Amino acid sequence: MKSRFYRPLSLACISPTYFPDIALFVRNSGNYILYKNHDRKFTEADQHRLARTNTQFLYVRSGDMDVVTEYLEQNLDTLLARDDIDSGAKGTILYQTAANYVTDVFDEPGKTADIIRCRNLIRHLMKYVAGHEDALKALQAITSQNYYIFTHSVQVAALMMLVHDRLFNLNQDEMTDVGVGSLLHDVGLVFLSGNLLDTPEALTAIEYHKVKQHAQKGYEHLSAAGTLGEVSLTIVRHHHEKYDGSGYPAGLKGDDIPRSAQLAALCDTYCAMTTNRPKHTALPGKEALRIMEDEVGSSFSPEMFERFAAVVERKGKARKLSLIPSHTAAP
Incomplete structure (x- = not known):
């Protein structure tokens, strides 16, 4: 697919002051058209022009994503501290940066050993999710783009931290471990062959057996790296x-x-059901919860589902994250 050679980048992430000198593209009727070449600066005039036309995303060549990811991670503190960027745009920048990190890991699994990058992103994500109303709304923009697996990982991590924040009094290190494990929960998929997850057709029994191996393969890979805690x-x-x-x-x-792990299963299922993906159209949150309720006692713990549903149904009411140490969370 041609789209695999281009990656979406939110306009909120492209600052005239900081953005690196790479080519940017617009998408029109499935075609990618050069907007600016690498030797021309992205200017404030570009920013205003694209905003007037309601352009939310530009695209970069996949080969330039290392440069973009480095730019976003190095400037994340500055971008999130700016007064001229609203809360929703800051969320988009943060989610985009985390999604780019997951993409990076899928391209080069060995980069999971650089756990400092992951923990830094999780701490930013933790602060944002706990401190902003409708903190998950900004995810809708990036999850509508054509790289579901990577944005799904960010969505699950954000929801996991939100649920843990509401239900348990974890300290910062415990919450970070929850976020890291959630962000990397599907890393085992990188060891599956080709386009197995992209096909809109139902998987064969053999294909499904292969997909089921991803949890163990991801665990073995990350365990061998020796950088993640037991909770993750x-x-x-x-x-x-x-x-x-x-x-x-x-x-x-x-x-x-x-x-x-019980909460990860709930968050993973809910996020998958409420997001457009190759084989399914997104469901409204209430419909997803209704379907999930039918799985209580088989897939999900009755008590855990009840507590999860209560958080999701009032997820817009954010409060500050408690960093007071308490009983250690079960892994």
Whole structure:
């Protein structure tokens, strides 16, 4: 697909002051048309012109994403502190930066060893999600673009931290571990072949068996890197376990499934159902919860689902993140 050679970049991320000298493209009827070449600066006039035409995204060649990712991560503190950028745009910048990191990891799995990058992004994400009303709304922009797997990981991480913030009194290190594991929960998919997840057709039994291996493969890869804590690794390995024991990879049952993994399964399912993806059209949140409720007792713990649903249904009411140490979260 031609779109694989281009990556979407929110206009909010493109600052005339800081943005690197790379080519930018606009998309029109599925075609990518050069907007500016690498040897021309992106100016304030460009910014205003694109805003007037309601252009939300420009596109960069996939080969330039390393430069863009480095630019965003190095300037994230500055961009998030600017008074001339509103809260929604800051959320888009933050989610875009995190999605670019996940894309980077999928391109080069060895980069998961650079856990400092991941923890830095999670701390920014944690602060934003806990401190802004409708903090998840900015995700809608980037998740509408054509790189679902990467933005899904960011969406799950943001929702996981929001749910943990509302339900448990975790300290900052515990919350960071939850966020890191959530952001990297699907990293095992990188070890699957080709376009297995992009096909709109139903998977064959053999293909589905291969997909089911991603949780264990991701755990083994990250465990070997030696940089993640047990909470993070538990989320990666067990986010597809089911309450009745029919999940994978370990077939854990009931409360033998660690708390963080139970919540990861809920967040993973909810985010998948409420986002457009290759095989499904997004459902409204209430409809997703109704369908998930039918899986209570089989896929999900009744108590955990009830608490999760209560958070999701009032997710717009943000409060500051509590950093007071308390009982350590179960992994």
